[in-house]
Amino acid sequence: MKTAIRPQPGIMDIDLYQGGASHVDGLDNVIKLSSNENPLGPSEAAIKAFRDASYDLHRYPTSDHSRLRQAIAGVHGLDAGRIICGAGSDEIIAFLCQAYSGEGTEVLHTEHGFGMYRISALANGATPVEVKENERVTDVDALLAGCTDKTRLVFIANPNNPTGTMIGLSEIERLANGIPKQAILVLDGAYAEYVEGYDGGAALVDAHENIVMTRTFSKLYGLGGLRVGWGYGPAHIIDVLNRVRGPFNLSQAAVNAAEAAIKDVAYADHCRIENARWRNWMADALAEIGVPSDVSCANFILARFKSKSEAEACDEYLKTQGLIVRRVVGYKLPSCLRITVGDESACRRVVHAIRQFKGD
Numbered sequence: 483m484k485t486a487i488r489p490q491p492g493i494m495d496i497d498l499y500q501g502g503a504s505h506v507d508g509l510d511n512v513i514k515l516s517s518n519e520n521p522l523g524p525s526e527a528a529i530k531a532f533r534d535a536s537y538d539l540h541r542y543p544t545s546d547h548s549r550l551r552q553a554i555a556g557v558h559g560l561d562a563g564r565i566i567c568g569a570g571s572d573e574i575i576a577f578l579c580q581a582y583s584g585e586g587t588e589v590l591h592t593e594h595g596f597g598m599y600r601i602s603a604l605a606n607g608a609t610p611v612e613v614k615e616n617e618r619v620t621d622v623d624a625l626l627a628g629c630t631d632k633t634r635l636v637f638i639a640n641p642n643n644p645t646g647t648m649i650g651l652s653e654i655e656r657l658a659n660g661i662p663k664q665a666i667l668v669l670d671g672a673y674a675e676y677v678e679g680y681d682g683g684a685a686l687v688d689a690h691e692n693i694v695m696t697r698t699f700s701k702l703y704g705l706g707g708l709r710v711g712w713g714y715g716p717a718h719i720i721d722v723l724n725r726v727r728g729p730f731n732l733s734q735a736a737v738n739a740a741e742a743a744i745k746d747v748a749y750a751d752h753c754r755i756e757n758a759r760w761r762n763w764m765a766d767a768l769a770e771i772g773v774p775s776d777v778s779c780a781n782f783i784l785a786r787f788k789s790k791s792e793a794e795a796c797d798e799y800l801k802t803q804g805l806i807v808r809r810v811v812g813y814k815l816p817s818c819l820r821i822t823v824g825d826e827s828a829c830r831r832v833v834h835a836i837r838q839f840k841g842d
């Protein structure tokens with residue numbers, strides 16, 4: 483049917499985001515290793531806070547997320563006044579694009595960068611600009627060379643998804659110092675919690691006027707289903723983002739659960755340690771059978787196969803074994819599979835199945 487109704491420019495260029503698959507036809511009891519979720523689930527304290535919130539479902543939630551921001555600030559040693567909470571860090575990315583990009587502007591991201599940067603840029607009529615990585619590692623020189631007077635936002639994830647690699651703070655600082663004056667560097671720290679001793683770039687945010695850090699409760703804290711993320715940045719930027727934020731963008735149950743989760747430092751430490759242990763075990767075991775991966779700093783590994791067809795065949799074989807991993811063709815990594823670090827038994831099953839696939 484012909485219609486004169488048209489969406490804004492850019493929107494029809496968006497390819498729908500593909501989430502990780504969660505079932506295989508005809509199989510029960512599959513293990514989902516396709517969305518980088520915490521196999522141990524959330525802290526018991528978070529579950530209790532979520533349950534307790536069910537008695538107040540008739541009430542509107544807090545609009546300023548003050549208690550959650552204070553809790554985040556307390557754990558990370560930040561200024562609560564410069565934290566903003568969103569429905570996942572996806573929403574913070576969307577706020578940034580809404581507030582700072584638009585028609586005639588450019589949003590930079592890296593070759594294998596997270597898909598929501600491109601989607602959010604297009605949703606706001608901006609032009610996404612993709613910049614090469616250096617062997618699956620963020621390339622600061624390429625990003626600097628990709629900047630123009632139209633650049634408004636430069637997104638990097640550190641560690642990056644789906645590569646698992648990361649760059650050092652001095653490289654990030656070089657990037658922040660080198661981008662044009664009108665541009666913001668966004669440090670996406672969705673996996674920062676997995677890196678012992680890494681602040682996600684928070685100190686750099688404090689030292690610069692043009693850096694925003696995004697973080698999430700979806701990964702280490704095991705709350706992907708609740709949709710809570712946050713951003714930390716200079717006061718002038720957080721003020722702008724709060725103006726486009728809906729007043730009730732997070733449910734109270736989500737806010738309360740996130741607050742309990744971040745205060746449960748011992749459980750977060752436990753999850754980080756278990757992840758590192760089984761990630762390293764899985765990476766070593768796969769390397770031994772001819773499936774290498776870059777050193778991963780996150781809760782997944784990017785397993786490299788000999789060819790696109792081998793990766794595809796392995797993915798199909800894993801499915802028959804009830805193991806769902808992630809193909810990353812859309813991330814321009816056709817001969818790779820991204821495998822989330824599961825619990826011990828899941829990691830052992832994956833390695834066993836890939837060994838069988840390889841005929842070892």
Ligand SMILES: Cc1ncc(COP(=O)(O)O)c(C=O)c1O
Pocket residue numbers: 518569570571572573596639642643670672697698699700706709710711
């Ligand atoms: C690099 C990166 N950034 C942001 C997100 C968004 O996470 P959420 O919206 O659940 O906070 C993800 C999720 O997979 C991610 O991998």
